[in-house]
Amino acid sequence: MRNADFRVRLRQGSGGRVVRQALVLSLAVSVLAPGRVASAQPPDASQTERMIADLGLREAATPLSASPQWRKPARVLVRNLTPDRKTWLQEVAPGVELVNADTTSDARAAAATADAVLGFCEEAVLAQSPSVRWVQTYDAGVERCLTSDVFRQRGIVLTNMQRIAGPVMAEHVMALVLAHARGLAGYLMAQREGKWERGVNAANWTFNALSDGEQPAFTLAGKTILIVGYGGVGSETAKRAQAFGMRIIAIRNSKADLPPGVTKMGLPADLPTYVKEADIVVDTLPLTAETRGMFDAAIFGAMKKTAFFVNVGRGGTVVTEALMKALQDGGIGGAGLDVVDPEPVPEGHPLWKTPRLILTPHVSADSDVDEDVRWLLIRENLRRFVAGGKMLSVVDATRGY
């Protein structure tokens, strides 16, 4: 979720919602009962454990207290700290002063004497804050945090929202895939024009009688989906694709074990060959030095002419010119993008007129339950930080995710 939206929505709701509202995860629904929020060992520990298990959150190999520099924190800066939320967070951080800041300039001043910063990661805030030892971002993508060397040089622990939005984003991926497969973009255009016409001309999403060889729609069952950047978002997408009867192949940065339901797992070097067999290609990559421009003219050229390409990771992993050309020339069947480069798409940019393209404005993590899960992680990491424990979802600043 973009920080700005996150902030606006959190301000609108009461902080108490965090513990009252139903927390819906991928596999389990758990209700956080009212009034069960009063003790220091969190009474919602079972919800926290379920979140960790359901989303597959990873904890650091060593506890913070193993470091000779470790000391109990005295002051933590928190973005979007409503009064209710402060009470709720204070339960896991007794004796720690929790300070609110919502703008970069307020944060810069408040961070000067803070031990941790939650919700800001920019150099402007961290450069003048020598005692900061932990930063929690409210996003999964950390490419903007890592533009400065502050994390690598000072050994600040950076934790992010990796895997948190997986279930929500996987729904968005499937919405884009189904919109294409069922011709919804074309039927919506026809509806606006008051036309009752069957059969989408798949090539242009215009409406007319089907000519020979044109496909009005296609079935997902039995088709192959390739997930590139198989992590939290990718694995949740795979679960849903499996339910549609699809064959799943994937690529990630380390091979390890083959996840259940995945037919084969490759490394980045396998991309040019794997794309050849895919009907749907989903990009869930973080933006790093290695992934920048990974989907270029050669990769789009290797795809099936009917392939549908989805990107919910980062726009910079795609060479936009190459994608537009593939769509214009019929090199691929269509695309659904939630993230683009440039972002936002400027007025008059050729992407707006590119055929067979569905654009959503970086909203694939938005949902009614997403922010509750995020605050549960923030609270659990605060508890671990105060106790000198093993932090969750630590970013490798050198790898970039």
Ligand SMILES: NC(=O)C1=CN([C@@H]2O[C@H](COP(=O)(O)OP(=O)(O)OC[C@H]3O[C@@H](n4cnc5c(N)ncnc54)[C@H](O)[C@@H]3O)[C@@H](O)[C@H]2O)C=CC1
């Ligand atoms: N559109 C949106 O609103 C959102 C976008 N995102 C983006 O999605 C990305 C992924 O999120 P999660 O799945 O939660 O993160 P994650 O950390 O769970 O997964 C990232 C995966 O990318 C893989 N990877 C890294 N470099 C690679 C490479 N060179 N080739 C192939 N695979 C590579 C890793 O193996 C890892 O499994 C985020 O980094 C962020 O940029 C995340 C949340 C919301």
Ligand SMILES: O=C(O)C(=O)CO
């Ligand atoms: O969490 C992220 O990385 C996002 O892009 C949220 O919008």
